[in-house]
Amino acid sequence: xxxxxxxxxNTFQAVMAAVYLGKRRPATLASDWPxxxxxxxxxxxxxxxxxxxxxxxxxxxANKLRLDIAYEVESSGPNHQAVFVATAILTSSLLRxxxxxxxxxxxxxxxxxxxxxxxxxxxxxxxGGEIPDDSHAVKRLVLAQQASILASDNPxxxxxxxxxxxxxxxxxxxxxxxxxxxxxxxxxxxxxxxQLVAGLTNAFRRARRLADTRxxxxxxxxxxxxxxxxxxxxxxGLDRTITDRIxxxxxxxxxxxxxxxxxxxxxxxxxxDTLHRGxxxxxxxxxxxxxxxxERAVLDAAANTMVRSGGLATARVVxxxxxxxxxxxxxxxxxxxxxxxxxxxxxxxxxRPVPGGxxxxxxxxxxxxxxxxxxxxxxxxxxxxxxxxxxxVADVLHDIKNHASASRQAASAVAATPADHHEQQxxxxxxxxxxxxxxxxxxxxxxxxxxxxxxxxxxxxxxxxYARDLLTRLPNRVGLDTPATDAxxxxxxxxxxxxxxxxxLTANAVEAIAxxxxxxxxxxxxxxxxxxxxxxxxxxxxxxVVAALDSGARIRTTKQGxxxxxxxxxxxxLQRVGGxxxxxxxxxxxxxxxxxxxxxxxxxxxx
Numbered sequence: 001x002x003x004x005x006x007x008x009x010n011t012f013q014a015v016m017a018a019v020y021l022g023k024r025r026p027a028t029l030a031s032d033w034p035x036x037x038x039x040x041x042x043x044x045x046x047x048x049x050x051x052x053x054x055x056x057x058x059x060x061x062a063n064k065l066r067l068d069i070a071y072e073v074e075s076s077g078p079n080h081q082a083v084f085v086a087t088a089i090l091t092s093s094l095l096r097x098x099x100x101x102x103x104x105x106x107x108x109x110x111x112x113x114x115x116x117x118x119x120x121x122x123x124x125x126x127x128g129g130e131i132p133d134d135s136h137a138v139k140r141l142v143l144a145q146q147a148s149i150l151a152s153d154n155p156x157x158x159x160x161x162x163x164x165x166x167x168x169x170x171x172x173x174x175x176x177x178x179x180x181x182x183x184x185x186x187x188x189x190x191x192x193x194x195q196l197v198a199g200l201t202n203a204f205r206r207a208r209r210l211a212d213t214r215x216x217x218x219x220x221x222x223x224x225x226x227x228x229x230x231x232x233x234x235x236x237g238l239d240r241t242i243t244d245r246i247x248x249x250x251x252x253x254x255x256x257x258x259x260x261x262x263x264x265x266x267x268x269x270x271x272x273d274t275l276h277r278g279x280x281x282x283x284x285x286x287x288x289x290x291x292x293x294x295e296r297a298v299l300d301a302a303a304n305t306m307v308r309s310g311g312l313a314t315a316r317v318v319x320x321x322x323x324x325x326x327x328x329x330x331x332x333x334x335x336x337x338x339x340x341x342x343x344x345x346x347x348x349x350x351x352r353p354v355p356g357g358x359x360x361x362x363x364x365x366x367x368x369x370x371x372x373x374x375x376x377x378x379x380x381x382x383x384x385x386x387x388x389x390x391x392x393v394a395d396v397l398h399d400i401k402n403h404a405s406a407s408r409q410a411a412s413a414v415a416a417t418p419a420d421h422h423e424q425q426x427x428x429x430x431x432x433x434x435x436x437x438x439x440x441x442x443x444x445x446x447x448x449x450x451x452x453x454x455x456x457x458x459x460x461x462x463x464x465x466y467a468r469d470l471l472t473r474l475p476n477r478v479g480l481d482t483p484a485t486d487a488x489x490x491x492x493x494x495x496x497x498x499x500x501x502x503x504x505l506t507a508n509a510v511e512a513i514a515x516x517x518x519x520x521x522x523x524x525x526x527x528x529x530x531x532x533x534x535x536x537x538x539x540x541x542x543x544x545v546v547a548a549l550d551s552g553a554r555i556r557t558t559k560q561g562x563x564x565x566x567x568x569x570x571x572x573x574l575q576r577v578g579g580x581x582x583x584x585x586x587x588x589x590x591x592x593x594x595x596x597x598x599x600x601x602x603x604x605x606x607x
Contacts, residue, residue, distance in 0.1 A: 016029070024488070025488045030045070053114055053117075054114045054115075054117040054118040054121060055110075055113050055114050055117040057117070057121060058088065058117040058120055058121055061121070061124060062090065063527075064159075064163075065142065065145055065146065065149070066092075066094065066145070066149060067090050067091065067092055067142075067145060068090070068091040068092075068093070069088065069089070069090060069091075070088075070089045070091070071086050071087065071088055071089065071113050071116065072086065072087045072089065073085070073086045073087075073109050073112055073113065074086075074087075075109075082107070083105045083106070083107065084105065084106060084107065084108060084109050084111070084112035085102060085103065085104075085105045085106075085112055086102070086103050086109070086112035086113045086115060086116040087100050087101065087102045087103070087116055088100070088101050088102075088103070088113075088116040088117055088119075088120045090120070090138065090141060090142075092141060092144075092145050094145060094148050094149075095141065095144055095145060095148065097141055097144075098141075099137045099138045099141045101116060101119050101120045101123065101135070101138060102116060102119075103115030103116030103117070103118065103119050104119075120138065123135045123138045123139060124138070124142055136187065139187050140187050140188065140189065143166075143184055143187050143188060144188060144191060146165060146166040147166070147188070147191075147196060147200060147373075147374065148196075150166060150199060150200055150203040151195060151196050151198075151199025151200055151203070152199065154528075154529070154580065154595060155203055156528040156529065156597065157203060157206045157207055157210060157578045157597070158210060158492055158577070158578030158597035159528060159597060159598070160207075161207050161210060161211065161578075166184075167180045167181060167184070167374075167378070168203070168204070168207040169207075171204060171207045171208045171211055171381070172208075172211050174347065174365035174382050175365055177204075177365075177378050177382075178365050178366075178375060178378055178379065181371075181372075181374040181375040181377075181378040181379075182371060182372075182374075182375050184372075184374045185371060185372025185373065185374050185375055186372075188372060188373070188374070191373070192372060192373040193373075196373050196377075197373045197376050197377050197380075198377075199377075200373065200374060200377035200378075201376075201377040201380045201381050203377075204377055204378055204380075204381030204382075205381045205385070206575065206578060207381075208381060208382075209575045209576060209578075210575075210576070210577070210578045212344065214343055214344035215344045215576070217340045217341060217343075217344060218252065218253075218341055218344055219446055219447065221245075221249065221340075221341055222249055222253075222393070222442070222446055223443065223446050225242070225245045225246060225249060226439045226440075226442055226443045226446065227443070228242055228245070229242065229246075229400070229404075229435065229436060229439040230436055230439055230440065230443070232432065232436070234411075234429075234432070235407045235408060235410070235411035235425075235428040235429065235431075235432050236411060238404050238407055238408050238411075238432070242404070243401065243404050243405065243408070246397055246400055246401045246404060247401060248341075249397055250394055250397040250398055250401060251297070251300075251301075252297075252341055252342070252345070253390045253391070253393045253394035253397060254390075254391070254394035254398075255293065255294060255297035255345060256294070256345060256384075256386075256387045256390035256391075257386050257387050257388065257389075257390035257391025257392070257393070257394050258293055258386060258391065259293075259386040260293035261293070262290045262291060262292055262293070263290070263291045263293070263296045264288065264289070264290055264291070265286055265287065265288075265289045265290075265291060265317075265323075266286045266288070268291065268296060268299065268300075269282040269286055269315075272303055272315070276303070276307050276313075279307050279312055279313060280303055280306065280307055280312075280313045280314070280315060281312070281313075281314050281315070282314075282315045282316070282317075283314050283315070283316045284316050284317060285317070286317065287317060287320045287323070289320070289323055291362070292346070292348070292383075292384075294345050294346035294348075294349065294384055295346060295348060295349045295362050297342075297345060298342050298345055298346065298349040298351055298360055298362075299325060299349075299360050301338055301341075301342045301351070302325070302327050302338070302342075302351055302358045302359075302360050303315065303327060305327075305338045305358060306327045306328075306329045306357060306358065307329075309329055309331040309332070310329075310330075310331040311329055311330030311331045312329065312330055313327060313328065313329035313330075313357075314327070314328055314329070315327050316328075318359075322361055322362055322363035322364075323361070323362040323363075324359060324360070324361045324362075325359065325360050325362075326354065326357065326359050327357045327358050327359070327360075328356045328357035329356070329357055332356065336353070338351065338358075339351050339352065339353065339358075346384055347382065348362055348363060348364045348382075349361070349362045350362075350363075365379070365382060387572070388568055389565065389568040389569055389571065389572040392565050392568055393442065393565060396438055396441070396442055396565060397442075399438055400435050400438050400439060403431040403432070403434050403435035403438070404431075404435055406427075406428075406431040407428045407429075407431035407432045407435065408428075410424045410425070410427040410428035410431065411424070411425065411428035441565065442565065444500070444503070445500060445504065445565050445566055445569035445570075446569070447494075447496050447497040447500050447573055455492065455493065455494045455577075456490045456491065456492055456493070456494075456599045457490065457491050457493055457494070457495055457498055458489075458490050459489045459490070459491050459523060459525075459530055459532075459596075460487065460488065460489070462495065462498065463483060463521065463523060463532070464482070464483075466499065466502055467480060467482040467483070467521055470506060470519075474510065474519075475510065475514070477513075477514075477515065477516040477517075478510055478513055478514075478516070478517060478518070478519065479517070479518040479519070480518065480519050480520075480521070481518060481519070481520040481521065481522075482521055483521055483522045483523055487524070487525050489525040489530045489598060490598065490599045491530050491596040491597070491598060491599065492577055492578070492596065492597045492598065492599045493573075493577045493579065493596055497573045497576075497577070498596075500569070500570075500573065501570050501573055501574065501594060502532070502534065502594075504566040504567065504569065504570050505534040505570065505592050505594070506519060506521075506534060507566075508541075508566070508567075508590075509534060509535075509536035509538065509590065512536050512538030512539060512540075512541075512589070512590060513536050513537065513538040517536060517537045517538055517589075518536070518537055519534070519535070519536050520533070520534075520535045520536070521533065521534055521535075522535075525598070528597070528598065529579075529595050529596060529597050529598060530595070530596045530598060531593050531594065531595050531596075532593070532594040532596070533584075533591065533592070533593055533594075534591075534592045534594070535586065535589060535590065535591040535592070536589045536590055537588055537589040538589050538590060539589075540586070540588065540589055540590050541583060541590040545567070546583045549567055549568070549571065549581075549583070567581075570594075574594065574595075574596075577596065577597065578597045579594065579595050579596045579597060580594075580595040581593070581594060581595075582595070
């Protein structure tokens, strides 16, 4: 038709994009491709992925960083031997700043843009160390842009961690993270604010929670114990093994949920002497070392493991930097179970088996007092905060333990008369029933990810099926508005966890409108995440509940026999996958937004 190759290519791409969207983003267009066009298909889709050109790669990188990219091209020489030089221009509307990078001279405008893009990509990919002097402005702009995005309300933590951006992938290596953060602070040249430090700290903490693969062992132990409680048919079945497991879990969860002051190692040794009544002795000198609450808890767990193994046990400090405490005893302990549970408590303390006992090593990263905002944020993120969900679970486990003890005591007590015996048995069964009711409430909010299963959900089919199932369970006076969207999106969460999240939110909505009303479910997708909305037209949630959820305080339950763990469990499950829970202001009723990161497959399809 006489059009240029560039116009023809652009027109063809526009047509195919329209077809692709019109067919609702199918996995492939090959099955509908006209037979007469097969040579074209072989040309544009030869059966292997094509390498992206540098300009396209830079455009995608800029989009993810919310930067605008433009080019200026200059030419010199006669038309038949023209030489072109392109300048890539990055602009941040967030920072109101612009940087320019000029590429090498070459023939052709497109090639010149690729040269400029290549140089910009090389700068973006460089580490925080040595880079060319004329590139510091680019590095500073990009790092400041990333820091500003991470300090915002909903940064894409999961996607950025996977793509190794802004050091989030270093969160499991404290020394590497702090070294990298120090280099970044040099580039930022003192740019700081309390809001920036707080936002970056939260981002690093979310990345650490996302990268932690050890916590599921704790949840698996909890679920196994709760199932054992549910299987007890009579008070006599509450043996010592079950109550010991409950006590250990209670200690574990209380440690992770507590906000206790630091403890001196010498003071801890004196407490061991009193608690274990001479069965554990700390030999040798005791250094003046302060321990965090979680580090102390790991040392306590190692000591308890040795004492429970029988016989006498000793503890000895074998090194001070890092602190290493060696526990030995007259009986070989079984530390595998304790290690699996306590290894997730804190990153600064490691429990490991050694010949004849167990050793705990405590090593902490260090930071210079005058370091910048990124270093301060990274350092703060490496120190644990109290986990409100774990704290509330510890409270429920404590109640379960009390009911278990009361049930066993009532069942085994000697009765003076047959009437007293019947009354004691009835009391034992009442405590057993209350204990099992509390255990059931915890089971309903406990999720253990199945590592063998796919940890992603196709949201459209899942939410449609969930809504159909929910309709069968709703009271007659409660209606349901289901989502009408047909967008394609895969969220990075397993089906069981997402089901538990929706179960909790919809159950709260049903309770709020028990006398009549409607629940609305909807969802949408943006460039970085999917948002599921669960709303009702009831009286609305109390401001104290929202404040407690935001601050990590204990949430007051309004349900008969409820544990007050539900919303905290939703928040905990979402943090595990890099998501968020938010209560959205609404003129009437309650509206929750569940934000989920998208999987890589979804992001590639959208592109």
